[in-house]
Amino acid sequence: MKRTAFFLSDGTGITAEALGNSLLAQFETITFERVTVPYVDDREKARELVNRINRAAEQDGQRPLVFDTIVDSTVRDEIALAEAFMIDIFGTFLKPLEEELSSSSSYSVGKSHSISNESNYEQRIHAVNFALDNDDGARTRYYDEADIIMVGASRSGKTPTCLYLALQYGVKAANYPITEDDMDDQDLPHCLKPHRHKLFGLTIDPERLATIRNERRPNSRYASVRQCAFEIEEIEAMYRRQRIHYLDTTAYSVEEIATRIMVMTGIERNR
Amino acid sequence: MKRTAFFLSDGTGITAEALGNSLLAQFETITFERVTVPYVDDREKARELVNRINRAAEQDGQRPLVFDTIVDSTVRDEIALAEAFMIDIFGTFLKPLEEELSSSSSYSVGKSHSISNESNYEQRIHAVNFALDNDDGARTRYYDEADIIMVGASRSGKTPTCLYLALQYGVKAANYPITEDDMDDQDLPHCLKPHRHKLFGLTIDPERLATIRNERRPNSRYASVRQCAFEIEEIEAMYRRQRIHYLDTTAYSVEEIATRIMVMTGIERNR
Numbered sequence: 001m002k003r004t005a006f007f008l009s010d011g012t013g014i015t016a017e018a019l020g021n022s023l024l025a026q027f028e029t030i031t032f033e034r035v036t037v038p039y040v041d042d043r044e045k046a047r048e049l050v051n052r053i054n055r056a057a058e059q060d061g062q063r064p065l066v067f068d069t070i071v072d073s074t075v076r077d078e079i080a081l082a083e084a085f086m087i088d089i090f091g092t093f094l095k096p097l098e099e100e101l102s103s104s105s106s107y108s109v110g111k112s113h114s115i116s117n118e119s120n121y122e123q124r125i126h127a128v129n130f131a132l133d134n135d136d137g138a139r140t141r142y143y144d145e146a147d148i149i150m151v152g153a154s155r156s157g158k159t160p161t162c163l164y165l166a167l168q169y170g171v172k173a174a175n176y177p178i179t180e181d182d183m184d185d186q187d188l189p190h191c192l193k194p195h196r197h198k199l200f201g202l203t204i205d206p207e208r209l210a211t212i213r214n215e216r217r218p219n220s221r222y223a224s225v226r227q228c229a230f231e232i233e234e235i236e237a238m239y240r241r242q243r244i245h246y247l248d249t250t251a252y253s254v255e256e257i258a259t260r261i262m263v264m265t266g267i268e269r270n271r
Numbered sequence: 272m273k274r275t276a277f278f279l280s281d282g283t284g285i286t287a288e289a290l291g292n293s294l295l296a297q298f299e300t301i302t303f304e305r306v307t308v309p310y311v312d313d314r315e316k317a318r319e320l321v322n323r324i325n326r327a328a329e330q331d332g333q334r335p336l337v338f339d340t341i342v343d344s345t346v347r348d349e350i351a352l353a354e355a356f357m358i359d360i361f362g363t364f365l366k367p368l369e370e371e372l373s374s375s376s377s378y379s380v381g382k383s384h385s386i387s388n389e390s391n392y393e394q395r396i397h398a399v400n401f402a403l404d405n406d407d408g409a410r411t412r413y414y415d416e417a418d419i420i421m422v423g424a425s426r427s428g429k430t431p432t433c434l435y436l437a438l439q440y441g442v443k444a445a446n447y448p449i450t451e452d453d454m455d456d457q458d459l460p461h462c463l464k465p466h467r468h469k470l471f472g473l474t475i476d477p478e479r480l481a482t483i484r485n486e487r488r489p490n491s492r493y494a495s496v497r498q499c500a501f502e503i504e505e506i507e508a509m510y511r512r513q514r515i516h517y518l519d520t521t522a523y524s525v526e527e528i529a530t531r532i533m534v535m536t537g538i539e540r541n542r
Contacts, residue, residue, distance in 0.1 A: 030374060085368075089290065128431045132403075167525070
């Protein structure tokens with residue numbers, strides 16, 4: 001049985017999608033066809049959408065689910081005419097919030113993912129550039145500016161994590177790959193020593209690491225389970241010896257890795 | 272007057288934060304102190320949190336707002352004991368959804384940002400790697416694999432947009448900077464010709480571009496308003512001549528640019 005779920009917004013749709021997906025994830029036995037429609041910001045677009053929702057209802061033989069974060073109540077009123085089951089965020093929560101805050105809402109649209117605070121937004125874009133410029137040990141002389149320096153084996157998840165920390169939280173994250181050269185002596189790589197308090201380690205199951213590396217360089221020594229196991233063992237020993245906080249990324253998405261690091265380190269978000 | 276707002280989750284907290292921020296954005300006259308607490312996944316953590324919320328209530332002289340996306344109702348029941356105004360997503364919407372779907376929810380935690388669908392997750396990480404490897408015209412021989420090729424002046428927002436498209440939607444986005452060399456003849460750069468249907472242009476207000484470039488290379492010819500105006504004029508003329516769809520990024524956040532491109536191009540999300 002298929003149900004269609006619409007995620008509607010007058011902004012980017014990112015919030016409606018996140019919310020809808022987290023609710024739908026609770027119903028594993030049902031197959032959902034997901035449709036995101038952002039920028040539904042006038043009544044004409046809303047009326048077109050009502051037709052689309054009604055067509056889906058007819059095709060499915062079931063009314064669609066509609067998750068909406070549309071602020072403008074005149075647009076919402078149009079959507080409400082559709083043959084659908086509505087999960088209406090602003091309709092549900094805005095009035096009680098107004099009462100609690102003894103304040104009228106401004107009914108302004110698409111605020112949460114727009115550039116509402118210019119300097120915070122710029123910090124996020126700066127942080128993205130910082131992550132790119134200081135990726136993979138490319139430069140080490142700007143580590144003074146970093147909020148965090150991610151270390152770990154090649155392909156353990158450092159780069160996507162740094163980019164996510166930058167985009168989502170405006171955190172300046174550099175990363176440095178620990179290679180065999182760094183394992184010869186028992187010490188921290190020289191360029192990391194002055195920044196020990198900013199280091200955060202990633203580790204990963206060696207078999208999983210081998211799978212990931214095989215996509216890059218199939219059947220290489222670099223991608224062998226044996227080599228991965230050796231590197232991970234050495235690197236985890238270094239983390240323990242140097243008392244570097246670390247996280248096993250094997251079962252985690254980049255969102256989970258990033259948010260767990262935020263909790264473990266207590267870094268402030270810049271947004 | 273300050274109010275404290277807590278964003279609570281048993282997962283990453285990303286959904287609770289997005290939802291809470293979009294509601295709070297409607298109350299511009301009130302200053303909110305925002306606290307995100309992810310991974311509240313057992314009753315003991317919930318009880319500690321109740322103390323923290325109650326302390327905030329005492330300090331503010333007002334009860335805090337609590338936005339929560341905690342799935343486990345026994346954990347939510349603990350949180351409900353706090354001196355707070357609750358916006359409880361699962362408590363509000365799960366029961367009506369269960370009735371609509373004639374199905375019990377699985378009450379599983381933190382699904383929406385975990386690796387619930389491994390192959391989709393891998394597509395997102397592949398897309399991030401693709402964006403990095405094909406950034407800034409670094410390589411052009413993999414454009415066959417790209418879902419979209421972003422073009423535009425240096426610093427018009429191509430790279431953050433490509434990364435966001437990859438992380439959020441699993442879209443493989445390459446980018447190619449249009450430079451003065453490409454403006455000499457009236458034609459498309461040679462390497463882009465076979466991929467005309469995948470091209471998407473960014474443009475930006477020349478003064479804004481000059482500001483951004485000045486942060487990189489202060490007082491250079493590259494960062495002069497005159498040079499920026501020249502490039503933007505030439506590039507927009509190229510877009511029109513070659514019938515390339517394009518977007519002015521001046522007033523938009525990376526989230527807005529990315530979601531608008533998704534709408535304008537109709538690219539499918541891989542997640």
